[in-house]
Amino acid sequence: KVSGDHRFQFSLHFEPRSEHGGLCQTGVLVASAQDGEGRPLPLTCRWRRRIGSHTVEIPGITSSMYHASADDVGMQIICLAEPEGQRQLGVAQAIIGPFELDPITRMSLENIVSSGASRFPVRHFRDQNGPHPRDLQIHVTQEHVKVVHPGAGRGSGEVMAPYSADYPKVIIHPTDTCKFRLELCDEQDKIFHFVALSRTMRDLITLLVRTFHARQYVATSFILSRLFQDPARPGAPLTTIMTQEFDLQRLADRLGKELDRTVGQLESVERVVRNSNNEKRELQAQLSETIGSYTEAIEKLHQQLTPTKGGAAAALQLQIHDGRALNSRLNLEAQELRQQLEDLQAAGDEGPALEKRARAIEGFKMEIAKLRAQINSLAGNVEMHSQRDMTRADELRRLRSDVNSLNREKEALEQSVAQAEKEKEDLIENFLYTKGCLDKLQIACINSPACSPEHEREVAHLRDTYNQVVDERNRLMVKVEAMDKDREKQKQFRESALEKVSQANARLLEERDRLEKEKGRVSALYQQTIGMLAHSAAKAEAEEEDKLATFEALKAKVVKMRDVLQKKEDENESLRLRLKRLARPEAKAPSLAVPKN
Numbered sequence: 005k006v007s008g009d010h011r012f013q014f015s016l017h018f019e020p021r022s023e024h025g026g027l028c029q030t031g032v033l034v035a036s037a038q039d040g041e042g043r044p045l046p047l048t049c050r051w052r053r054r055i056g057s058h059t060v061e062i063p064g065i066t067s068s069m070y071h072a073s074a075d076d077v078g079m080q081i082i083c084l085a086e087p088e089g090q091r092q093l094g095v096a097q098a099i100i101g102p103f104e105l106d107p108i109t110r111m112s113l114e115n116i117v118s119s120g121a122s123r124f125p126v127r128h129f130r131d132q133n134g135p136h137p138r139d140l141q142i143h144v145t146q147e148h149v150k151v152v153h154p155g156a157g158r159g160s161g162e163v164m165a166p167y168s169a170d171y172p173k174v175i176i177h178p179t180d181t182c183k184f185r186l187e188l189c190d191e192q193d194k195i196f197h198f199v200a201l202s203r204t205m206r207d208l209i210t211l212l213v214r215t216f217h218a219r220q221y222v223a224t225s226f227i228l229s230r231l232f233q234d235p236a237r238p239g240a241p242l243t244t245i246m247t248q249e250f251d252l253q254r255l256a257d258r259l260g261k262e263l264d265r266t267v268g269q270l271e272s273v274e275r276v277v278r279n280s281n282n283e284k285r286e287l288q289a290q291l292s293e294t295i296g297s298y299t300e301a302i303e304k305l306h307q308q309l310t311p312t313k314g315g316a317a318a319a320l321q322l323q324i325h326d327g328r329a330l331n332s333r334l335n336l337e338a339q340e341l342r343q344q345l346e347d348l349q350a351a352g353d354e355g356p357a358l359e360k361r362a363r364a365i366e367g368f369k370m371e372i373a374k375l376r377a378q379i380n381s382l383a384g385n386v387e388m389h390s391q392r393d394m395t396r397a398d399e400l401r402r403l404r405s406d407v408n409s410l411n412r413e414k415e416a417l418e419q420s421v422a423q424a425e426k427e428k429e430d431l432i433e434n435f436l437y438t439k440g441c442l443d444k445l446q447i448a449c450i451n452s453p454a455c456s457p458e459h460e461r462e463v464a465h466l467r468d469t470y471n472q473v474v475d476e477r478n479r480l481m482v483k484v485e486a487m488d489k490d491r492e493k494q495k496q497f498r499e500s501a502l503e504k505v506s507q508a509n510a511r512l513l514e515e516r517d518r519l520e521k522e523k524g525r526v527s528a529l530y531q532q533t534i535g536m537l538a539h540s541a542a543k544a545e546a547e548e549e550d551k552l553a554t555f556e557a558l559k560a561k562v563v564k565m566r567d568v569l570q571k572k573e574d575e576n577e578s579l580r581l582r583l584k585r586l587a588r589p590e591a592k593a594p595s596l597a598v599p600k601n
Contacts, residue, residue, distance in 0.1 A: 010094035013038040028106040035068040052082040064178040074207040121145040126198040167220040
């Protein structure tokens with residue numbers, strides 16, 4: 005369908021690349037344009053996907069060719085084409101779709117989903133344009149996605165990511181048909197750039213990861229889409245209930261269980277929120293009490309450390325200063341008294357005045373001793389006060405760090421409470437939506453007519469047939485896996501035998517090289533002997549006989565060496581024939597075909 009205000013001939017056609025044809029994700033969209041005279045026009049195209057009434061831009065593509073992929077299944081493709089350098093001709097718009105999944109890919113996907121897991125060999129690049137790729141494997145299961153190095157030990161070369169709300173996710177390259185990006189989480193070392201072995205394998209990996217991810221986080225979306233409008237496709241027509249293939253009672257039971265599970269989750273979330281609120285209130289009370297006690301202690305420390313007029317520190321400094329001044333004055337008086345005592349002793353005065361002066365001197369000495377004791381005590385008090393101040397400063401720093409840590413814990417708790425509130429709102433919204441859908445389902449169950457016995461018998465017969473087909477498929481898959489294991493064992497055995505034969509061949513080649521060297525050496529000796537015989541023809545007859553005997557011995561040795569060399573070459577040829585016979589069954593091994601369900 006072509007529309008838009010444009011003055012040129014525009015067409016958008018689809019080229020299928022599969023056997024079944026049709027609008028599948030394996031084809032190519034090609035846009036072409038011609039002017040009024042029939043000459044082709046180069047185009048600059050913008051490609052978009054449309055689902056319902058919403059459109060999404062496809063980045064990185066401006067050419068007139070677009071390769072469909074697994075991202076386009078169930079969607080329509082919009083092409084906005086504009087001639088290069090001729091904007092006055094306008095813009096043409098074409099819509100094609102919706103696209104379907106290729107039948108072969110669909111069958112492979114259904115088989116893998118029913119088995120629950122699969123492995124895919126891929127090539128990994130360090131970055132998007134890395135020159136040296138390496139071979140890895142992607143293990144996709146119902147619980148996780150794992151990237152494994154085939155040659156590494158178990159667990160040593162593995163990167164695993166369970167299914168979460170946002171990860172893992174597969175992003176398909178917009179232009180290359182085999183490249184894709186696998187993001188296991190938001191860390192850079194867990195984002196891999198892969199190249200699949202084929203386009204179908206890339207789409208299969210993408211759809212399988214998204215299917216298992218949807219099973220984890222979209223439990224009832226398929227069931228609800230069968231009854232009501234799909235929230236992801238606004239504007240799409242409502243689906244109808246088919247009595248022949250839809251069991252309302254089973255659906256009601258399943259939705260009831262889903263509703264009970266959602267209610268249980270909501271109650272658990274409410275309990276967690278209540279506990280978080282209680283813990284928050286308790287922590288806030290403890291934090292307020294701790295901050296109050298710390299504030300009082302800090303204020304007391306400030307009052308004790310702040311030097312004010314008439315304070316204890318200032319009085320202590322004054323007392324120390326007065327004590328030092330008194331000590332110096334008393335020392336001067338003591339020196340004067342000692343001088344006077346010496347003068348009196350020299351004069352020989354032994355009267356009562358001398359005794360009086362001696363008693364005064366003793367009193368002065370006792371007073372000096374007391375003053376010295378007071379000075380020492382004051383000095384000890386100063387040291388004790390300084391040490392106490394240092395201890396209080398350390399305690400103040402520790403208290404400040406505790407206050408900062410408590411503030412950080414408070415912020416973390418507030419963030420967790422906000423997150424819990426958000427999750428609670430989401431769960432309430434999901435609960436209300438599920439409850440509304442369940443009410444609609446119950447109304448539909450009441451209004452729907454009762455099923456006839458013939459339909460029930462036909463449905464039971466179809467279910468039995470389906471169960472038999474599933475059992476047969478499982479049996480065939482088990483048989484195929486056993487045959488694969490046997491082939492793998494035979495392959496390993498043949499590879500080991502091939503390796504042994506290769507080693508024997510290498511040894512034979514080495515032996516042949518050694519014999520060639522020995523042959524060359526014997527030939528040189530033979531030629532040297534011939535030369536010696538030619539130049540010594542005039543010697544005695546006995547010496548000639550000896551040389552002839554030596555010559556015959558060397559000739560026999562050469563013949564023997566040639567026989568040994570011929571024997572080694574025959575053995576080498578037989579080994580080559582054995583290698584060819586071993587390689588021929590491996591090449592002619594028939595491929596196993598899995599029967600269709």
